[in-house]
Amino acid sequence: MKLGRLNHIGVATPSIADSIAHYRDVMGASDITEPFDLPEQGVKVCFVNTPTHSGMDGTQIELIEPYDESSPINGFLAKNPAGGQHHVCFEVPDIAEARAEFEGMGKRVLGPTRIGAHGTPIFFVHPKDMQGMLTEIMETSKGDH
Numbered sequence: 001m002k003l004g005r006l007n008h009i010g011v012a013t014p015s016i017a018d019s020i021a022h023y024r025d026v027m028g029a030s031d032i033t034e035p036f037d038l039p040e041q042g043v044k045v046c047f048v049n050t051p052t053h054s055g056m057d058g059t060q061i062e063l064i065e066p067y068d069e070s071s072p073i074n075g076f077l078a079k080n081p082a083g084g085q086h087h088v089c090f091e092v093p094d095i096a097e098a099r100a101e102f103e104g105m106g107k108r109v110l111g112p113t114r115i116g117a118h119g120t121p122i123f124f125v126h127p128k129d130m131q132g133m134l135t136e137i138m139e140t141s142k143g144d145h
């Protein structure tokens with residue numbers, strides 16, 4: 001495995017509208033995308049884009065709100081009603097190769113590889129096998145350098 005770019009930090013919230021107001025009014029974010037639904041992933045999503053610096057890409061805060069009662073983040077919000085840091089997402093060049101590596105290390109990959117909020121293949125590795133951090137692995141979109 002070779003550590004790839006930190007694509008985003010996933011932050012669960014009971015209200016994406018309240019979180020947008022927080023990042024806009026408290027944190028001074030000026031680049032927040034419109035929320036959109038991902039029913040197949042059980043979430044409503046939007047991105048707070050952080051600034052680039054010294055030529056380096058910024059990263060994103062990915063705000064996620066449960067889409068319905070079957071959302072995979074309902075358990076987290078039941079334990080953390082105010083929401084909070086939910087997962088981290090790192091990029092890899094080849095999602096199938098990465099999946100095989102994690103499975104080869106005996107890490108629990110959760111569910112099938114599927115298309116995530118960036119339109120590229122993703123999977124998740126169980127937090128209990130990842131130092132307590134739910135870890136999302138995402139294939140770098142071909143258009144990105």
Ligand SMILES: CC[C@H](C(=O)O)C(=O)SCCNC(=O)CCNC(=O)[C@H](O)C(C)(C)COP(=O)(O)OP(=O)(O)OC[C@H]1O[C@@H](n2cnc3c(N)ncnc32)[C@H](O)[C@@H]1OP(=O)(O)O
Nearest residue numbers: 010041043072075076086110116117118124127132133134
């Ligand atoms: C895909 C669209 C978008 C994108 O970027 O493209 C997203 O990122 S959407 C993100 C939402 N989707 C997911 O999170 C899918 C993967 N997650 C899961 O399958 C579940 O959330 C799971 C299995 C990680 C936890 O499910 P649940 O909370 O229902 O199970 P438990 O309560 O039994 O939890 C087991 C154990 O893990 C601890 N836990 C749960 N969530 C987290 C977390 N986010 N970070 C760290 N630890 C977590 C939980 O406290 C339990 O620990 P225990 O000590 O046994 O109490």
Ligand SMILES: [Co+2]
Nearest residue numbers: 010062089136
């Ligand atoms: Co994510």
